[in-house]
Amino acid sequence: MPKQVDHRERRETIARALWRVVEQRGVAHLTMREVAQEAGISHGALQHYFASRGAMLSFAMDFAAEQTSLRVGRGLQELGDRPHPRDVLRLMLTETLPLHADARATSRMSAAYVLEALHDEDVHARARDGLLQGRALVEQLIRQAIADGHIPPDRDPATETNLLLALTGFTPLIELDVIDTRDVLTAVDQYLDRLFTGEGQQ
Amino acid sequence: MPKQVDHRERRETIARALWRVVEQRGVAHLTMREVAQEAGISHGALQHYFASRGAMLSFAMDFAAEQTSLRVGRGLQELGDRPHPRDVLRLMLTETLPLHADARATSRMSAAYVLEALHDEDVHARARDGLLQGRALVEQLIRQAIADGHIPPDRDPATETNLLLALTGFTPLIELDVIDTRDVLTAVDQYLDRLFTGEGQQ
Structure with a gap:
């Protein structure tokens, strides 16, 4: 066809x-x-x-999400057959941050889309659905990591998921040159190290 | 006059x-x-x-920052004479999140300003300066909390500051109804509890 x-x-x-x-x-x-x-x-x-403009924006946003998924997918392949959940979460988080040209384009698209969502119900519903899907995926990974003993069992999966998602707040700090790339990655690694403190307890 | x-x-x-x-x-x-x-x-x-449009936006942003400071100031008064640094940081973080009408207005203004900064050097410089000032204030509080034994001494003040600032990433999640207010506050409190684990060690 x-x-x-x-x-x-x-x-x-x-x-x-x-x-x-x-x-x-x-x-x-x-x-x-x-x-x-x-x-x-x-x-x-x-x-x-x-x-309509809304339909065009939604397609551009879906395409941005698709491109981000492809980048994460390529990163996952590099992590090998049985990637560690810490590495998977790190990859998912860092690929949504504007740390390189492709991610910057999709990240700016997302920021524009969120602002648009505040005034357009359809865009709001679609943006929300996309984020809820992403959120569910992260929560599933965290629950599995707890079950597998990588994350301590006293951690609440929903709360840990919400905190990880909130760390996308590095975006404006990177865009405005408030925190440089190296310090962002240091902070992300520090954060993940403290989340994955269940290693070896299995 | x-x-x-x-x-x-x-x-x-x-x-x-x-x-x-x-x-x-x-x-x-x-x-x-x-x-x-x-x-x-x-x-x-x-x-x-x-x-110019840029001058108007910058004034509106300065005014938004001023209003946020006033809200934080009022919150500090309610915390009494010697507020605990955990409560101060919680107040500063939550007042930047769109959790009530006033904060929502200033938060949306900030989001628009960041997008504007990507295409306007003056706006970029001013937005950056404002964030760097806020960042310095948070880092000073964290350094003092470490010195006073509220936060463990092995925590790196710069990294902890960057992570706290990144938690403003709850903003789009709140705006798009992905995480509700109660869960945001639960996550913030969980996060601060784990940061302030030095209590009583002094």
Whole structure:
């Protein structure tokens, strides 16, 4: 089905153009007109692919989440057959932080999406669903790590999950050059070391 | 000097109008024209107070930071004469999270400001300075708490400061209803309990 492939490719091209607008010009310029211009297509052609600005944003955000998952997936392959849960959580956390160009693009897209969600119910619902899915995945990993004796059994899985998710708050601190990459990774490792203190107790 | 007072009052009225635009309509609507309209003044009158959009945003952000400081100050008074450093840090952290209407307004203003900083060097420099000042204050509190035996001496003050600041990452999770207020406070308290494990060792 070459036509569907083309369709998908074209939507991805548009999503990447949208990211560039967010990254280079800012969310104030996130209009269908500017995205069409950046993608090198007409406003009418863009409307053929996305009925509304919200639909375009949601696709761009889904695509960003997909790209982040792919990066995490590649990182997991490098961790080998039976990766340690600490390394898996570290990878998931650090790939959502703007520590390199690809992650920066998806991270800025996410920040713009959250602000958009405050004024658009559909975007809010979709953003929430995405985060809840991510949250469930992290909680599952933490529960398993507790069961396997890597994390002490007195830790509450839900609370530990919430704290790990909150550490994405490094994002604005990195973007504004308040904390440098090395110090962010030091803090993340320190945090994970204190979470994974159940080693060898099995 | 009633004239200066008026000037200040007028600027604050404009800053509050700007917050409302950010909160109710979103950062895409953050133009001088829409802020003037929300504040009930002419575009020309707004330009009399702020030479540029960046200057207007910076004042609104300074004002937001000031309001947050005032809230923290009021909270400190309630903590009594010699507040425990754990309570001080808890207050500072929770007042930056969108847990009530005032904090929500200043928090959304901050999020918009960070996105703006990515495309505006002046805004970036000012936002960075503000965060570095806040960071220095938190680090000073943590160093003192270590010196006073409230936090174990093997904790690195810089890393602990960075981790505490990163916990502002609860913000999007609260805004998108991923984690409710009660669970956020549970996680914050759990985190602080584990930081302040030096009690009584003095």
